[in-house]
Amino acid sequence: MRALTWHGEKDVRVDEVPEPEIVNPSDAIIEVTATAICGSDLHLYNGRMPGMREGDVLGHEPMGEVVEVGSEVETLEEGDRVVVPFTISCGSCWFCENGMYSLCDNSNPNAEMASKVMGHSPAGLFGYSHMLGGYAGGQAEYLRVPYADVGPIKVDSDLSDEQVLFLSDIFPTGYMAAENAQIEENDTVAVWGCGPVGQFAIQSAWMLGADRVIAIDRIPERLEMARSHGDAEIIHFEEDDVYDRLLSMTGNRGPDRCIDAVGTEAHGTGVMGLADQVKQEAHLEDDRPHVLRQAIKCCRKGGTLSVPGVYLGRSDNFPFGSVMNKALTIKTGQTHVQRYLNPLLEKIEDGEIDPSFVISHQVGLEDGPEMYETFNNKDDDCIKVVMTP
Structure with missing residues (x-):
């Protein structure tokens, strides 16, 4: 599949990478229908974030359609349309049970690396360095979603991708x-x-x-x-x-x-x-x-x-x-996204806000490297980039 990958400071490329597979029975696979470049992705682009490795798949603001679920997933099924939070959270540790999803104790497999720097490890994040889990990100055609019963929110209405995509993060x-x-x-x-x-x-x-x-x-x-x-x-x-x-x-x-x-x-x-x-x-x-x-x-x-x-x-x-x-x-703090998904989706559905107002550029995934440069340089009145794989 095609994905945007990191190859060093100011070097983002469109590469062919292996499609994700179910690793744990609580995983789901989504086909990405929309994904965005976040301002915090620019910290990776500019080489500021430790723990990046060449070839890492970027992106933490994705949504799409569920195409496969693990045997233990109960809340999702194939065909569901979902927005995926950038925070990966188990749902069962003390922090998750108290609504502090971005501080999850169990979702960062490289917690020791983060603890050496921070004292304790926060949750794992999609596409945001090996210090925060080494998870492949969502600027790709497909994405593996761990703890699929905890993260994604289903969108059953006819709201456009652009209206709901930013529930993932911003x-x-x-x-x-x-x-x-x-x-x-x-x-x-x-x-x-x-x-x-x-x-x-x-x-x-x-x-x-x-x-x-x-x-x-x-x-x-x-x-x-x-x-x-x-x-x-x-x-x-x-x-x-x-x-x-x-x-x-x-x-x-x-x-x-x-x-x-x-x-x-x-x-x-x-x-x-x-x-x-x-x-x-x-x-x-x-x-x-x-x-x-x-x-x-x-x-x-x-x-x-x-x-x-x-x-x-x-x-x-x-x-x-x-x-x-x-x-x-x-x-x-990093955002406890799961805490806000339902109430903020209701605000969108009720017409209180249309989050798509921030979008300035809509492009294909192949335009990603150019748009990283444009966004970073704040050229062409660029405020927010949405990509369609």
Whole structure:
């Protein structure tokens, strides 16, 4: 079958790879009908994520049709149309039973590798390094889905693939980010990063009762989407001092809730931003925490910082004294996707949101390598790429 595979920094190819097979009786095989490139895939593309091996199949935002199920699968059958969460979760460990699916104890066969770096291993993820399981991803014609009774959600309605595909990751991720922000009535919410996750964080902030949403980015088309579709006030961080603008917009108090939807490859400005880039390239730090520092500085005293943006390791010059002295709450984590699938599907079915608004490019799988480059460079007004194998 054809699949997008990783061959090193900025080297993604369309290769012929073996079709997946049932390995465990709880597995299912799906024929992929739609799959997307996620912003966090760019961390792999840019060589930031440890544990990648040449030939790894990429992708963690797939959906499709079930074509085979293992002997122990009870909830799916051939012909079912499903969206597959990017988190692989067993459903029976302590974390899964408590709704923390992205912290599953059993789904990462390389847990020891992750534990050496992080202290404990999170769940396995599709197409996201051998440190997080070495699972083949969904930017392919077929995908093996472990723990098939726990992950995929069936879509029985006539909603298009484009309307439901993002239940796999970015819609629940944006929603959990807003939920983690602990939004209360009359709150002002600031969202750093107007990529797809940021756009869904904006939408979700309104759903959860925000009074104002302020979006921060430097890419004109993303800012325009946040303004026109997200009804957010906007700040272009290369044209305005973000701290000064946010304070002037909030009566010098600062935003009540701040969301970092950027993560490890933040584009910082000034000397500190340049220093982060140099240190990251020299492997003196793993992440560029410019947005984290800025959000901590901007957030009002006693406020909450929510971090859905992916970070990979060490961050330098982290102002923990500010966190403590301002009494900030920080909530983070990979998304517990399975927790949100049914309620967010209901919002789509009820017409409360149509997630397809973020799609800017729809192409075939063979166009994947080119689209990785386009997305990474933010060319051609590229916000979200969906591929049809």
